[in-house]
Amino acid sequence: METAEIRRRWLSFFESRGHTVVPSAPLVHDDPNLLFVNAGMVPFKPYFLGQETPPYARATSVQKCVRTLDIEEVGKTTRHGTFFQMNGNFSFGDYFKEGAVALAWELVTTPQSQGGYGFDEKDLYASVYHEDDEAIAIWKRVAGLPDDRIVRLGKKDNYWNMGVAGPGGPCSEILIDRGPEFGADRDWEAGDRYLEFWNLVFMQDDLSAVRAKDDFDIAGPLPKRNIDTGMGLERVAYLLQGVDNLYEIDEVFPVIAAAEELSGRRYGANLEDDVRFRVVADHVRSALMLIGDGVTPGNEGRGYVLRRLIRRAVRSMRLLGVDAPTLEHLLPVSKDQMRASYPELERGFGRISQVAYAEEDAFRRTLTAGTTILDVAVTKAKSSGSATLSGSEAFQLHDTYGFPIDLTLEMAAEQGLNVDEAGFRRLMAEQRDRAKADARSKKMAHGDVSVYRQVADSLGRDVEFTGYDEVVSDSRVRGLIRGGELVSTAHAGEEIEVVLDRTPLYAESGGQLADRGRIRLANGALIEVRDVQKPINGLIVHRATVLEGEAVTGDDAEAVVDVVRRRSVSRAHTATHMVHQALREELGETATQAGSENSPGRLRFDFKAQSPVPLEAMADIEAKVNSVLLDDLAVTADVMSLDEARRMGALALFGEKYGERVRVVSIGDWSIELCGGTHALRVGQLGVVKLLGEASIGSGVRRVEALVGSDAYTHLAREAAIVGQLTDQLKVRTEELPQRIASILSKLKEAEKEIAAVKQAQVLGAAPGLVATARDIAGVTFVSHDAGDGVTADDLRALVLEVRRRLGTDRPSLVSMAAVSNGRPIVIVATNDRAREAGLKAGLFVRTAAQVLGGGGGGKDDIAQGGGTDASMVSAALGAVEQQLHQRGA
Incomplete structure (x- = not known):
């Protein structure tokens, strides 16, 4: 059964049983505590928290999700991916445990020919919270499960909470026995034999404190009991499609097949390559869906996650032996597999592909730059006699330059060096701990909207916005909030939040700034409104200052918009x-x-x-x-x-x-x-x-x-005035101004070229004298020169090449020169053909000099350039080149 069909049957089944079909929310959701939607219930969270009243008693959805905690582990296991889809059915104070179990069991066991999933009842088990005798009785009564196919588990496995105070409750999972080839009999925690694919959460408790997943306090029952279930779409797909894991289902494996064709390697041949193939398949699909929902690559937040996914996919293809661009071959394949469920991907693929391909190109340039930085680090390690690249250098390459650790390991090994991987992992762990600590602090920072909820409940309806048709509205004060607490009155000079039952003042949203205005109360009080916001859905709050009199809850009011603004x-x-x-x-x-x-x-x-x-x-x-x-x-x-x-x-x-x-x-x-x-x-x-x-x-x-x-x-x-001044100064008409300015700039550019040519001629004029200073070192004609301050890199390069030309081609020659330009030292080394035949490579000598200058460098075998930060070491750098030449001849 294709994944899209599993999805269709889910929505059709629950819609036919009174559930409102709710489209998937975008992966970028308006939750300040989440980068992305990471569970099917996230869009419904305001209903579970009591912040908003649900518009339906029953709902169902197939929600797009992304989880990013363990991106580096993707592909190493066969069950977890970055992007996944969660089928859910929800009840808000409607049916509870028995209804949820009955619906789940019906869909799971109904034959495929009759619209169900057709799982064999003899392979199915249920796990329950060990204290939930009610659920056990329901499984026996509704599904006919015997005791030996009902597993009691503790809080860690079968009690759900949000990680913060709020709703929670026991849960019950449907598991399938995949057979002895996947693990030992009755081993519920190890191996993949008993695979959970549907979790039913019975949300019934009000938690007052949550210290850990299995350590919390229950204050009492919730006013309304809710149902939140989740069935992993990809997990059910690989069970119904008869494949071993989510990477081999119809929506994912075609990308692996395309990667096989590009690389010439085969999936299943060895574990190392299999992990790379899985990373490619998962990350290409995840990037497709994230860009489809409006995310673009960046250096922080959501953009950084997307950038990391694309780069890991590109890097994995490189490790599979493909150096050429690959997303142009892989991304369309993923789109073709996902468009049955998400047709908007087809419509938006021009934009999606443009973003993805540009990021791949940028990363390929990063790889080139990172390779240069890595070369410098390797040379530094070798010159110090070390056989190991430090963990801090590897971490800097990863964190600053985006250079993947796997690539650092591979390329260092090619140079005969190890990498302090333990040190790198330690620094990565420290960074991850900081990120998790930040995430925990944000997770606990749910804004307290209870006071707004209290006002909204007292209203019994949404605040009416009248501002489309009028700028003055009669209304009534329905709530005053001061310092986060409801008050009945507020006096002149106090900062307050005012809730009216109707208002013409626009609350900030959709990119439009909020209105400003005034509220005049029937008792004569005057309130100045400086901002208008919607802290919860349906409630408009005026942030204001009492200018005159006393504001009183319940008083009639007139709200007036600042019309000019x-x-x-x-x-x-x-x-x-x-x-x-x-x-x-x-x-x-x-x-x-x-x-x-x-x-x-x-x-x-x-x-x-x-x-x-x-x-x-x-x-x-x-x-x-x-x-x-x-x-x-x-x-x-x-x-x-x-x-x-x-x-x-x-x-x-x-x-x-x-x-x-x-x-x-x-x-x-x-x-x-x-x-x-x-x-x-x-x-x-x-x-x-x-x-x-x-x-x-x-x-x-x-x-x-x-x-x-x-x-x-x-x-x-103002621009016209500036143009007028320019026409007066240059004595031209307005329409002649662009041509006159272009002429002036052209003459200035020509003058700069003439000055540069004169300076270069002066520099090159030193070439004959430098040739006369040539010495023989170990059979090599050698010239060394400090050109001093104020010589550009281009002029120094021209002088080096001119001296090398004048030395001729009869015998090996090496030219080494340095200068200081804009306060920074530069060094250039050149060799002729005979020198290179003798094994003298300019790049090796320039790196030696650049290290003395406190920097690095590189280039071709015939000419190379380097630089550094310590201009006082120019003579020492040139001396190091000469010493290296002596050592070669020794």
Whole structure:
């Protein structure tokens, strides 16, 4: 049974039994404690924590997940991968243990011909929490399992909690006996014989403290009991497909097959290569899914995880013997296997592949740079008589330059050196411990939203936002929060948070900054609003200061928006939509939004692109936007279902959480996007949009900034004044200014070339005299020279080559020169053909000199260059080259 079919049957089964099918949330989820969604229940966590009221009593999903704790262990075991899919069914105060067991047993054991998975009942076991006699009775009654096929396990295995105070409860797992070839009979913990593939969590306890997985305090029962189950899709796939592990299922193995073809090696031939093949298959698929959900490579957070996955895949292919680029062959294979379940991968593959291939190219350059750094470290170790590269050097290569430890081990061995791997692992462990400590501190930092939940519950409904239609609204104060606590009154000078039952003030979201304004109470109190936020879904909170009088909960109020600021922000937000559309028209559909900020009169728009936008293209984009302004298109907003919006072609953003009803903002029929922000009524109200330029803000992400309306006009007026000053000073008309400046720059460049030529001629003029100083050392004509301060590397190189030319080709010759340029020493060594025939390689001599200078170097056998940091050691460096030549002849 194909993996996509297992997925389809799951959703169909539970939908037919009253569950709402919830689409997978993006891997990047709005949870501050997680880099990625790492379990099927994560999108439902606010319901389990009581932070939000679930809109359904039963739900089911197949959730995309990524776990990153043990990336380096991927491939070494056959059950764990970075990306995986978790089938889940959930009950929020509806059915409980018996319902969950009955549903699970029915789906698992129903024959495949009747829509089930068709597992043989005689191979199935159940594990239960050892104190949960109720669950044991249910398994006997519902599934007919005898005592010898029900396993009692302790807290560590069969009690679930979130690692923090909150909901928890016993759980029960369905296991399958894979047969004696996978392990000993009744050995529940060792081996792969009794494989758990479905976990049913009976969430019934309120935990007051959690010290460890098996050490916690139970405060009492939860007000409502919930069900959270998870079935590993990949695990069930390899059980039903008759293969040994997740790497051999239909969605994964084709990548291994493609890697086999590229490398000429075979999966299953040896364990070392098998691990590499698995790493490639897992990481290519994981990278595909992460980029598909909007992640781009970077040096921290989610971007760093993606970068690491791509680099490990590329490195593994290199260790399989493939030096050429490989993702262009592997990524399309993975896409073809995953698109049945995730058709958006096909639509977005142009962008996905562009990001992935650019990262592979960057890493290949890193490998080249890392090789040079490694060469210096190896030479340093050898010169000191050591046979081992230190752990700190290996760690620096890994941590600073992204050079994988496996590659360091391999290349050091080629040079006859060991690596202090234990020291490297110790430094890695220290770094990992720091990361885990940071993660633990973040995990315990769940914001206390109980006070907001309390206010929301008292309201009994969402706060009504009226700001689309009005800027002044009558309302009532439904809550005052001061210092994190609910209060009934607040006095002049106090900082408070105000909850109204309805408000025209926009809460910051979707890149649009919050409104500012004032709230006037019926009793005369005046409150100044400086920020508006949504701490939990459905609740709008005004962060404010009491200016006059006493604010009182329950009092009638009038909320007023700062209209001038709102209009300025709305114009900027409208311009953002226009810039986005114009970018897509100019650069293609891969130029999708990656973030934005709309502030008064100014916008910042981030978009996906692998290379700079040409100036001509930027000019065309700006012209297009301002041309549409002249058309004065109407800006309209309509609320509809998500499916309707998609059929209209409305753009949705990666990582955004959309409900079933969405707001679609249209600019004529030119631009259609899902958006909850405020906008101008017509684009003509924007006046003018001026793009300030674009730049890179990270791998694969670029940023455009622009001014709108009066801010744009002021900027243009200032630029016009500058142009006027330049035309006065250069005595030309405005249209002649670019040509005149270009002429001045050209003359300046020519003058610089002439100066450089004169300086080089002066340097080369020393060549005849230097040839006259040549000495014979061990049968080699040798010239050494300190060119002093102020000589560039190019001039010194030219002098070295000129002296070598004048020495002729009749006998071996070696030229060694040094200089100081901009305070840093450089050294260049050159040899002729006869010298190289005698085994004299310029690179070996330049490394010797560069070490004395406190640096490194390298190059070809005929000419090599190095440098360092200690300019006072130039004479000593040249002396070291001469000494090395003497030793060779000894």
